[in-house]
Amino acid sequence: MSTEQPTLEVRDIVKTYGGVRALGGVSLRLLPGEVHCLAGENGSGKSTLIKIISGVERPDSGDIVIGGESHPYVSPSDAIRAGVQVIYQDFSLFPNLTAAENIAMLTELADRRKLSSRRRIRATAERIVADLGLRLDLDADVEHLSVADRQLIAICRALVGEARVLIMDEPTTALTHSEVERLFGIVRRLQARGVAIVFVSHKLDEVLDISQHVTVLRNGEVVSSGEASGYTGRSIAKAMTGRDVNEDRHVDDLPESAEPLLIVDSLGRKDAFEDVSFALRKGEILGITGLLGSGRTEIAEALFGVHPADSGSVTLDGTPRRIHSISDAVEAGIGYVPEDRLTQGLFLDKSIADNMVAASLSSYRGKALLLDRGRIGRSMADLFQRLRIKAPNAKAPVRSLSGGNAQRVVIAKWLDRKPSVLMLNGPTVGVDIGSKEEIFTILREQAAAGMGIVVISDDIPELVTSCHRVLIVRAGRIVAEMTGSDIAVDAIQERMTA
Amino acid sequence: MSDSGSKSLTKANRSLDDGVSGLISRIQLPHGAGRMIVLLVGIFAIFSILNPRVFLNPVNLENIGVGAPEIGLIALAMMLTMLTGGIDLSIVAIANFSAITVSSLYTAVSVAQGQAAAEGLTIVFLLAGIGVGALLGLVNGVLISVVGVTPILTTLGTMQLFNGLALVWTGGVTISGAPSALSGIGTATLASIPVLFVILILAAALLALVIDRTPVGRKIQLQGANPIAARYSGISSRKTLMLTYGLSGVLGGVAGLVFLARNPSASADYGSSYVLLAIVIAVLGGTNPNGGVATVFGVILATLTLQVVSSGFTAMRLSAYEYSIAQGVLLIAVMIVDQLTFRRRRRRALPLSSETVAVQTQKAHEEKTR
Known part of the structure; x- marks a missing residue:
């Protein structure tokens, strides 16, 4: 020294x-x-x-x-x-x-x-x-x-x-x-x-x-x-x-016959993004990446109705959809795991079960307008196990959970609604390596069952490992699309900043 | 910058702090409700010992049961709006408006068509009173959820507005006249329990059912717990808040009927001290003013506690001024206990920043893989 x-x-x-x-x-x-x-x-x-x-x-x-x-x-x-x-x-x-x-x-x-x-x-x-x-x-x-x-x-x-x-x-x-x-x-x-x-x-x-x-x-x-x-x-x-970085791709083949699920056509919002078009197929995991401020988050938020688009069209499962509010998006079958988990995704002082049921409360209405607590309990126990949430039980407050487990709770909230498209923004931010892999395993399972998945992320290696396709956004426009073996860390980084 | 002396002083301070709050948390029962049971029983015992002859007199006990419902209903409405992180300052004005509506309708029909006809329309009048409450509540709801004015300013404005309208309507005087069935309820008892008190308990039970067991009640809770996350979960804050303030208005309307049943008269400035008292009761009962947490049971217990203190003070021949001091002391004492237990809990648990969460998970992961 x-x-x-x-x-x-x-x-x-x-x-x-x-x-x-x-x-x-x-x-x-x-x-x-x-x-x-x-x-x-x-x-x-x-x-x-x-x-x-x-x-x-x-x-x-x-x-x-x-x-x-x-x-x-x-x-x-x-x-x-x-x-x-x-x-x-x-x-x-x-x-x-x-x-x-x-x-x-x-x-x-x-x-x-x-x-x-x-x-x-x-x-x-x-x-x-x-x-x-x-x-x-x-x-x-x-x-x-x-x-x-x-x-x-x-x-x-x-x-x-x-x-x-x-x-x-x-x-x-x-x-x-x-x-x-x-x-x-x-x-x-x-x-x-x-x-x-x-x-x-x-x-x-x-x-x-x-x-x-x-x-x-x-x-x-x-x-x-x-x-x-x-x-x-x-x-x-x-x-x-503490280990070698693995950039191997782990992507299931998408059948040729997979139908288009979400078709976005020349979507735009003033001062945020313009002319965004892409089609997401059933069972596909689509990555969207770009620098901070490139418009990647704005596109996701427009599709989820947070800040609605002011031009272009969205078609979901063959039906044209007008998305002017979050309720419109949820109604249409779109789920969104937001970027800021702690403020946008979770009710920190509520229990895991209360959080997981938050987006699908109305579907549990039973006799005399009351919630069917038995059915809620069974669904929550099922999700709790399927997503391997590590907590003593579903009654534990979400505040006590680690980043990875808290993120699974947000994902569970949407899975309980069974959306046809699930968008995730920065799904593994603040999540440890073990949970990262498990979260992508869960997403692969959902995709295999026919859900369309959009991952917005600047963690390029994870996109390379898991996505069928990657769209690159720069200055509010999609500037590149990569498929299959073309998807590589260097290539993506180059197109992001070029 | 510090030396080792001040360091050990901080340490000593911290352990003293731990000791004090540890003691307090051991006395504490979980949630607002447990704490209120202890307080209620304790205060009841104190007055029973201090002046058993007057305090334990059946007339006094019945007075507690008759006095509690009107403030209890108002406190429940306050709790409901606070559950969403809002407040309803106009609630007493709404209650008075409801009472005045019923009384005026009754008198008008009595004059025009005779008393018998008016008595026959009692149910209609009562529904009109509750309906007026709902309507005024929805006015609050529109201003808050559609226009986007903050609840405290909205209801401050509508409090003045409703109160002013009521003053103009009545000419500022107390108007008498109420359906005899209603004033009958005001004095009736059921197995020696005042019927008004039974009404309060029924309303409370119904409200508890709505909050805990219906989708919309859960949405009200989530809206208060984190409005942003509620929005991102597809919960429409507009619908939720509209319903919350509408329901608050309904409770205010029912409280108005109770005013009228008890007195039996109505005026624009009845219960003017109730707005702040209702906030005190709601918070004592475990309602978090920031929203998300509230229990109906806790609010009922807090209502009874303050009613017991009030009648105990009367039994001790203390004045309304001293009662107001007691309210303040009770509220502040409970808040101090809350702060100490909260601080203790926070020190024990992890402060939740993404950084510490990440630290925590990574440690857990390391241990697992080791």
């Missing part, structure tokens, strides 16, 4: 949440002018570690060393004073303020100014933008700017103060190839100024381009750490998962 004095160092950090250990003794040294890659799967402890460094969470034990001085924990203001800046994935910007205000407002506050001056804000913002050699419309409201521009604003904001440690959480997720290149240019400039940079990403090849040091977390422990030159994308992936 280098003998150079680190800008910031953490030693043996332990953090537990309610008996579950999120970090079990993690150490990390951040050197000035070095880009340090922090890699790990969901739940490996990356976010917890960032929160501890930025003062959002307190560790149970361990030390945080800043400028040679050791502390048991830091507060958020300690961290900011020490020059630690974090750019979160959502950038945490104020959409209703201008770019300049977003960049300079927090420093105005930090300087404890009584009155803020438009001119001073503007000057501060201009200085940092010029400093980094960027081109930005400082007077535009942030909500009207592109994702890439928002990210630049977040970077500018972080660098207005004297940033000495810059932590970037998944900074490239929403960027195109050229935007990534521009971001890397900025990172190299910051490096030259002696800023210590932490780069959190799951795009491993990219990470290796820019980093000098790699640390891999798994289950809250450092499983591997060293010079970036000693790693390949594959070796990092292996360290992250």
